[in-house]
Amino acid sequence: MTTGSPGPLSLDIVWGDEPIRVTNIPPRLPADSTDSHAEGVTAAGRANPSTWLPDTAWGAIARATTGAAALAVQLSPTPEEPSGLLMVENVEGATLRSAVTRVLLNELYPGPQPRTGTKVSEVSDPQVQGVTHEGRPGATVQYRYENLAHLRNHVWQTIHATLSINSYASSILTRSVTRNLITHPAEITFEDGTESIHLLVVRDGITRLASAWAVLAGHGADPTEVAYLATDALLGKATGAGTSAEPGLGQRLASGRAQWRQELRQEFHDEMAGAAPGLRAAQIAQTYVVPAQIAVGIEGHEGRALSAEDIFDDAIRSVLASVHVEFMPWDEAAKNVEVITRALKRIIQQDDPRWNTAELQAVYGLAVGRIPVADLPRTFGGATPPPGTALWRAVYLVNALTRPDLLESLKDQAKAIKGGQRMGMKGFGELLGPVIDLPWRARKKLVTKQARNAWNNGGVLVKGITEDWTPRPTDDFTELIAPAMDGDADARHTLAVAGGVALIADKLLTRNVGSSLGPTREKGGVPFRSDVHKVVEGLSQPTNELGLWTLASAANTFRGEALPQNSVPRQSLTGKEPAPSDERPYVYFKVDLGAPDRIARDADGVPVPLYEWDVVAASEPERAAQAAPAVRPPAPAPSSPGDPAFTSTSPGEVPAPTGPVAGLFSHSTEDAPPPAPVPAPRADDAPVPPSQRAAAHRRALHLGVQGARDALDHLHSLEPEVGDHTPTVPVDQLDELHKLLVGILTDVENLRRRTVETHGSAEDTPEPEESQEQEEPQAVILG
DSSP states (O other): OBOOSSSOEEEEEEETTEEEEEEEEOSSOOOOOOHHHHHHHHHHHHHOTTOOOOHHHHHHHHHHBSOHHHHHHHHOOOSSOTTTTOEEEEETTEEEEEEEEEEEGGGEEEOOOHHHHTSOOSSOOOEEEEEEETTEEEEEEEEEESSHHHHHHHHHHHHHHHHHHOOOHHHHHHHOOOSOEEEEEEEEEETTOOOOEEEEEEEEOHHHHHHHHHHHHOTTOOHHHHHHHHHHHHHTTOOSOOOTTSOOHHHHHHHHHHHHHHHHHHHHHHHHHSSSOOHHHHHHHHHSEEEEEEEEEEEEOTTOOSOHHHHHHHHHHHHHHHHHTTTSOOOHHHHHHHHHHHHHHHHHHHTOTTSOHHHHHHHHHHHHTSSOGGGHHHHTOSSSOOOSSHHHHHHHHHHHHTOHHHHHHHHHHHHHHHTOSOOOHHHHHHHHHHHHTTTTTTTTGGGHHHHHHHHHTTTTOOTTTTSSOOOOOOSOGGGGHHHHHTTOHHHHHHHHHHHHHHHHHTTSSOOOOGGGGSSOGGGTOOSSOOOHHHHHHHHTOTTOHHHHHHHHHHHHHOOTTSOOTTTSOOOOSSOOOOOOOSSOOOOOBOBOTTSTTSBOBOTTSOBOBOOHHHHHHHHSHHHHHHHOSOOOOOOOOOOSTTSTTTOOOOTTOOOOOOSTTTTTTOSOOSSSOOOOOOOOOOTTSOOOOHHHHHHHHHHHHHHHHHHHHHHHHHHHHHTTTSOTTSOSSOHHHHHHHHHHHHHHHHHHHHHHHHHHHHHOOSTTOOOHHHHHHHHHHHHHHHO
16 A cells, blocks of 8 residues: 555555555545535626526535535636636537536436436336526426435436446446536426425436445445435435424435535545555545536527427437437437437427427427326317327327328438438337337336337338328227228227237237247237238228227227236246236237127137237238138136136235235234244253254244245236336346255255155155155256
């Protein structure tokens, strides 16, 4: 270790098993900004003609920076530099001004980002709204969360999801964070009426931010621990409610963050005062502050058609897209969302007289989730406003984005952004997929990949969809069948889009490949190969009554909050019957035009479930009959809600365990007796006989194995809801569990063999069936 006087130190430490040389450890950590610093920053910001922010936003910036005096100098205008010494970036249709400074780690909140926004996540992103002042855009946005718990969960999810993908912890410990994080102030508001707060959010550099928290948490800390550490340091234990004598929520949170830093500074001071500062000193020093580029000013260019409240957020997205679409790519879904939304934004900026700018803004808001589904009737109001459902959102988005002239303009802009030369309808469908599935992707995460592949294969973009047609709102899609058969294009296209989206979203219509021709109907097979959009087109033909009924039935059945039994049937791993449910089961049924209710039934009168085979066959019945004349009869669907196979636990609902360990994993233990403890001998008691201790441990072993079984059932039931950013159990933990379980199986089998050899007799030899079951663990071990 090299120590020098008050200058920076260099330390040789070990991070896990890796020796690391850490340089530039400061002898002390920077102090927090004072009220006078905040006043100076606010005054300089007010005096700058190129910046406008509310005073609370300037306060958040001053509180976060460790160089408030230098920041005030950057903001201060001079005759030579009327806009101060701010960094200037010209993006599409706007000029963005930013200050470069160093910011305290626990004053930065991870904000929504396209990479994380397109992931299947259980916690939704906040609603985003721009902020204006006297008609001018401000360099800030408003994030609207449901409540404080929503904010906390969103922060936790973002940190956890990011670290589950990548981490720079080792590099940051060695050299600290070296590239600027792109940040800006934001106002956080809450739908439940909780007081709003102002803070700094990170829009780019989320991985660097999360990795800094990982360094602070220590080597070996998993993403869950790091996420909790960051969330507690940012939000503490504060609640939205407070007494009249207490300071406001923002001040309480700021005080909590300051107290957390004070404790960290004291820990660092104690480490540095020791004879040999070590790993903990390096962890704190390398993460306490990070470099940041803080956007503080925005100016829209002359002739720009974007509304003032959209200019700043669009400029920030332009900066992110220029980096991640061209140089450091996001995944395909994130890029596709960014491409189509930016293409739409460019068209809005052109102020083309063919389209109403306000209506284009509404389509954009609906596409990115800024306008909630519930507002659909107001956004697309008319003589008959549509129901405010996720499926109708999809219908109106497809209709709006495939208008002939607008479609060609969107494709041209998308090609310019992506750098391609051609874009057909399948390519455009690939862009649409992640936009359409926004409301339900978290609940249907198990089939999201197949659904997006179906959109890549054409989706619902059938022939004629780009013609001039208007959706026909209805509460019952079967009402549109007769008009569609009479040649009503509006009714026919409405059925094609609504029914097609439903079938794609629930994996009843996929991009079938050659291997799909082999399996049977019940195993996901299809009678013949066809592109997805060709199947939807065949189903929606005016002469195809069976196809139209299939589309209408699918649209009526669709639910955005769950998966049907057709696509992901629930399987019992323990042989337990699911608890009865009063909720109508979510299942699609095959259509029978000869039945009064149009539901196909088997010989026993049981409704027949719908499979992808039936969907493809209904698109071209004659071709299906020639391709597969002999098909095994379908498996019957459960007949009534009372039938155990018919009922299912809805997503998010964990089936209640039964049997002797019903209380082990219950959320409430008031009605469940605690498991019997294993007795242990006490010093003042007579020794417990070994046979009694063995009995107690046998029971403990039995309860433990049953408890593990129930815990695994819980994990399986939660899997459809947990976002795809990380598995319910990480691979390294599964490997550890697998090793442990194999050891237990081996020990149990060895004990069984010794017991049989020592105590076994002809009288207690099990029946052949039981003997076969008992030998199964041996097969697992030996295989």
